[in-house]
Amino acid sequence: MHPRNAIKKQGAASQEDMASISTVPQHVAIIMDGNGRWAKQRGLSRVEGHRAGTENIRRVIDAFAGRGVKYLTLYAFSTENWSRPRSEVNGLFRLLGQVIQRETRALHERGVHIRHLGTTDGLSSHLVRQVKEAVELTRHNTNITLSLAFNYGGRAEILGVVRRLIEEKAPPESIDEKLFASYLFTAGLPDPDLIIRTGGELRLSNFLLWQAAYSEYYATPTYWPDFDEEEIEDAIRAYSQRQRRFGGLVPTAKCKGGVAA
Numbered sequence: 001m002h003p004r005n006a007i008k009k010q011g012a013a014s015q016e017d018m019a020s021i022s023t024v025p026q027h028v029a030i031i032m033d034g035n036g037r038w039a040k041q042r043g044l045s046r047v048e049g050h051r052a053g054t055e056n057i058r059r060v061i062d063a064f065a066g067r068g069v070k071y072l073t074l075y076a077f078s079t080e081n082w083s084r085p086r087s088e089v090n091g092l093f094r095l096l097g098q099v100i101q102r103e104t105r106a107l108h109e110r111g112v113h114i115r116h117l118g119t120t121d122g123l124s125s126h127l128v129r130q131v132k133e134a135v136e137l138t139r140h141n142t143n144i145t146l147s148l149a150f151n152y153g154g155r156a157e158i159l160g161v162v163r164r165l166i167e168e169k170a171p172p173e174s175i176d177e178k179l180f181a182s183y184l185f186t187a188g189l190p191d192p193d194l195i196i197r198t199g200g201e202l203r204l205s206n207f208l209l210w211q212a213a214y215s216e217y218y219a220t221p222t223y224w225p226d227f228d229e230e231e232i233e234d235a236i237r238a239y240s241q242r243q244r245r246f247g248g249l250v251p252t253a254k255c256k257g258g259v260a261a
């Protein structure tokens with residue numbers, strides 16, 4: 001059955017509807033945006049918004065894992081976010097450290113494999129150690145891979161690969177997409193099937209530039225701290241209704257060997 005027919009109604013999905021969705025994305029990547037506006041709406045500081053954002057992370061991991069998603073990638077801090085006021089940057093990294101401290105054991109017990117996408121440049125040695133320990137502790141877990149993208153920039157990532165290939169004197173003819181991808185922070189991860197952005201903007205903001213080549217894109221105006229179960233259902237339902245073609249043709253009854261008759 002075509003996934004388009006798997007969902008019969010547009011409203012909130014029942015449990016049966018969810019069970020009938022045949023196309024669950026294997027890898028979901030999220031641009032967690034809107035913390036500052038969420039806080040402003042409530043007369044709170046931006047850092048309070050980020051705190052509320054971090055409190056949403058556990059429910060989102062559980063919800064995606066419960067739906068069979070095997071890879072979840074969360075964009076928490078871009079290389080460009082360093083241009084924010086020092087107090088906000090410090091607050092963000094403090095919160096990140098607290099989340100890792102507070103959640104790692106519980107995530108480990110639930111079989112979550114934690115990865116970091118990005119560099120450690122400019123991070124405190126304490127945070128670097130915490131991240132390293134969380135990655136080490138959970139490295140053999142297989143239920144879901146949680147990649148935390150922080151101090152991450154897509155262009156910097158691509159430049160890093162180019163530099164390494166030059167340093168290693170890779171023969172030009174040996175450089176293909178597979179080799180290139182094996183040098184990215186995401187080496188070993190499948191490309192994201194679905195990229196979700198909260199907060200309403202319609203842009204990638206330097207996220208997974210290489211990897212997003214054929215990702216499906218979903219944006220919601222909801223601010224990240226309010227991105228809940230219902231929102232997740234909506235995003236997965238929208239994904240299940242997409243037709244992915246990867247530049248080719250969709251096989252139909254009239255199609256033979258992928259070529260339209």
Ligand code: IPE
Nearest residue numbers: 032033034035036037076077
């Ligand atoms: C997203 O929320 C978190 C980070 C970028 C670190 P923002 O802080 O960008 O929130 P808005 O976009 O200002 O509302």
Ligand code: IPE
Nearest residue numbers: 031032033075076077078205
């Ligand atoms: C993208 O949000 C980065 C993260 C969510 C970590 P930004 O708020 O930094 O993006 P722009 O500045 O609106 O493009």
Ligand code: MG
Nearest residue numbers: 033034035199
């Ligand atoms: Mg923003």
